[in-house]
Amino acid sequence: MTEAKKEKFIVPIGPQHPALKEPGNFEFTVDGEIVTDATVRLGFVHRGIEKACETRNYTQDMYLLERVCGICSHVHATAFVLGVEKLAGVQAPPRAEAIRVLAAELERIHSHLLWFGVAAHEAGFDTLFMYTWRDREVVMDILETLSGSRVHYSVNILGGVKIDIDQKLSDLIKKDMDFLEERTEHYMKVVTTDETFLGRTRGIGTLSRDRAKLLGAVGPTARASGVKRDVRVNAPYSGYKEFPVKMVIDQTGDLEARFVVRLKELYESYRLIREILEKIQPGEISTRIKRKIPEGEVISRVEAPRGELFYFIKSNGTEMPDRVKVRTPSLCNWGTITDVAVGHKLADMPMLLAGIDPCFSCNDRMVEIRSDSQPSQMMNWDGLRKYGIEYYK
């Protein structure tokens, strides 16, 4: 028994981890090729944002909170703004709400395309990575024309938004949506029919509905397992009351399902954006709001591209919040990794990690293979990725 135990290896991945919002250190215990256990350690990009919020006023906080994440910056600001507006008893004008949704859906498109490219890269399908990122530039262009910045758009202000759309812009967006829809159809075909790709995704990392519920998975990861969890549908906020979305659900729960769900969500976003551009009413885009926010506590939930984003804001009646608590969707989904990893091959790990979309834009993490008897052996993330690709050749 002890003999057998000695042959187990622990493979730490991370934490040296450029580019992840929440770099985690994973330790996979492997028995031969099969992963038997997994643990996560987080906190390497801890900057102390929540604390810093307490020393800045509400307007400043918005710029700070946008920078929690560079991929889904708009939803962070939206969650915060909705909370603060609720505390202040102010309602943003309908046009502002619609523009918020517009920006959120554009952001979802850019985020899903980004993820899709990175996941394809992890699978060794670099051509697809280049294609998706080329198409993603189309959305980035829209966002830039809309707001002036490619990443942190700062669309929100307290009490409304600060950008407006006109006919010219709306024509441009519609044209681009057609182009993207066409491309997405192509990607859908690749994801569901390409033999080599299916070999890496079908039946891998299956997360059953019960487990997904139990582990508190959110966003596309949960929806791919058949859990009906989408804040936009369950508890519509902001403009989603006026412009409802359909929830995209898949029952299979494997990696392929996660791809399919995200791609289908893209269609939904295209549809919604077109609808907003058609139906948006002229009017004010912001209302006045006092600098001092009345005392109180509020919870605000929005659906980020990766799942439910949760904000708790406590005000003490001054210009600065008393406490801001953020819970990001990636954090909820880390829990599922340890679950889906067990029983799978080490070679599947890059894909599984990419599958939950943990803001995964890095390919440069160190992997160290340690054992009792052998000197430690280093493997970086690239190496592990290559290993996975070779393994499936």
Add this chain to the structure above:
Amino acid sequence: MRTDSENYYNQIVNKLKNWARINSPWAIHFNSGSCNGCDIEILATLTPRYDVERLGIKLQGSPRHADVLIATGPVTLQALDRLIRVYEQMPDPKYVIAVGSCALSGGVFDGCYSVIGDLNKVIPVDVYIPGCPPRPEAIIFGVVQLLDSLKKGKKPAKFVVPNDIPDFKLEEKSNGNN
């Protein structure tokens, strides 16, 4: 005693090395606590619209193969020793490009309790690229600036172990395996 011919030989080799380095700098990217915005823009420079690989710049995984460290983020205390470790693993001569307002001054995270704020306090920085995040064009421009200064004979800066950073002692932290 070196003979003149040896000196001459060395000179030629050095020139050749410099030429090769300038024509194809390999870069490693390190995130020291950034929000991801800058990192994505760096990644975007690799993709078809901007395509830095046409300039011979290659982003690759291991610090041991890199000439240029592209660092983002305000240097969190947790990432600090990793950053120094990555920097020390790079072979000489090495250059550092700091991308984003965060790496310049802490940006929005200025004053947070767990960030240092200025990359230059930790490792010597050769080029700063401001912006939050800088556009991919700006990042490419920054790299070109570095290459230009190399052509003019810029020498890599000396690395001094930072000792004015609270709670941080290099000896303690780096005696693990590199």
